[in-house]
Amino acid sequence: MVVLYIHGMGGGGDSRIPSILRSRIPAGSGLEVVVRTYDFDPETGAAQIAQWVDELHPALVIGESLGSLQALRVRGIPHLFVSPSLNAPLYLGYLAFLALIPGVTPLLDRIWRPREGDRQRLHFTFSIMRKYRRHRRLALANAPTAGSRDAFFAFFGKKDHYRKSGVVSIRTWRKFYGDTYALYDGTHFMEEEFVVEMLVPKIFDILKSKL
Numbered sequence: 019m020v021v022l023y024i025h026g027m028g029g030g031g032d033s034r035i036p037s038i039l040r041s042r043i044p045a046g047s048g049l050e051v052v053v054r055t056y057d058f059d060p061e062t063g064a065a066q067i068a069q070w071v072d073e074l075h076p077a078l079v080i081g082e083s084l085g086s087l088q089a090l091r092v093r094g095i096p097h098l099f100v101s102p103s104l105n106a107p108l109y110l111g112y113l114a115f116l117a118l119i120p121g122v123t124p125l126l127d128r129i130w131r132p133r134e135g136d137r138q139r140l141h142f143t144f145s146i147m148r149k150y151r152r153h154r155r156l157a158l159a160n161a162p163t164a165g166s167r168d169a170f171f172a173f174f175g176k177k178d179h180y181r182k183s184g185v186v187s188i189r190t191w192r193k194f195y196g197d198t199y200a201l202y203d204g205t206h207f208m209e210e211e212f213v214v215e216m217l218v219p220k221i222f223d224i225l226k227s228k229l
Contacts, residue, residue, distance in 0.1 A: 019228060021221060022076035022092075023053040024067065026083030026103070030055035031136035035082060035100060038213045039221075048229055049221070052076070055138050056088070059146045060107075060153035064091055077228055078221065083186075083206065086172075090157035096224050099172035100217065101206045103180065104154070104190045111151030117144040161194040169224065172199040173216060178206040 023036040036053040043049050052074060056063040067088055071079075078096050081089025086102035117123050126142035160166045172191055180186040186206065191199055202212040222229070 019048050019050065019225065020074045020076040021049055021051045021078045021080060021225075022067075022070065022074060023051055024079065024081045024085040024089045025053055025055070025138070026085045026101075027058070027106075028130060028132035028138055028140055029082065029085065030132070030138050033082075035208055035213055035217075036080075038210050039218065042214050042218055043221075047222075049225070055136055058138055058140050060087070060149050063088055064153070064156075067092065077225055080221075087153055087157040090160050091153075093160055093166070093168060096169040097171070098217070098220060098224065099170070100208050101175060101178055101180070101186055102172050102191060103186050104158070104194075105187055106185045107150035107154035107157075109185060110147045111149075111154075114144050114147035114150075117142055117147055158194055162196065163194050170195045170198050171220065171224075173208065173212070173220075174199060174201050175204045175206055175208065176201050177204060180206050 025033045031053055033053060036051050039051045043051065054070060056066045071092055076095060078098060079089045079092045080098045080100065081102060082100045083103045084106050086099045086104065087107060089097055089099065123142050127140060130140050132138060132140060160168060174188055178186055188199065200216065202208065202216055204212050208217065
C-alpha cells in the first residue's frame with residue numbers, strides 16, 4: 019500500500035521526513051512511502067503528480083509546507099499535512115512582478131538554492147510565480163467548504179517561525195478545513211521525535227481499515 023509524500027519547496031526524493039518515515043514504519047506493515055521530485059512550476063508539477071497518482075494508486079497522500087497545495091489537488095483519497103503553507107502562493111503570486119526587474123530572478127534563485135542531491139530546482143521567474151495564485155484556488159477548491167468529501171488532517175509546529183508572517187496559518191486552515199489539526203512542540207520542519215510520536219501513528223490510524 020503506497021503513501022505518496024509530496025515534499026515542500028526545494029525538497030525532493032531525499033527529503034528528511036519521508037526518509038524518517040521509511041526507517042520508522044515497521045517492516046512488514048505493508049506500507050511503502052514514495053517521494054519523488056517534481057517541478058517548481060505549479061502546473062508542470064501538478065501534471066507530474068497526477069501521473070504518479072495514476073501509476074501508484076496511493077492510499078494516502080501527505081503534503082509538506084508548500085507541497086500541501088499540490089497534495090490538495092489530488093482528490094478522492096485521504097490527506098495528511100505537515101506545516102501546510104496555504105498562504106505562500108499568495109506571496110509568490112503578488113510578488114511575481116519583482117521578477118521583471120533585471121537581476122531579481124538570479125538573486126532569488128541564489129538565496130533559495132536547495133542543497134545538493136535529488137532536490138527540486140527553484141527558478142523564480144515572473145511566468146512561474148504568477149501561476150501560484152491560481153494554483154492556490156484550485157487546491158482550496160478541494161475543501162469541505164467547497165463540498166469535498168475527502169479526509170483532511172494537519173500538524174502545525176508551535177515554534178514554526180513561518181506562522182509569524184502568515185505564510186503558515188492555522189486560522190486559514192480552520193477557515194477551509196475546520197478543527198482537523200493538532201499541534202506539536204516543534205518547528206516548521208517536523209522533528210524526528212514528532213514524526214515518530216504523532217505522524218506515524220496518524221498514518222496507521224487513517225489506514226487501519228485497509229491494512
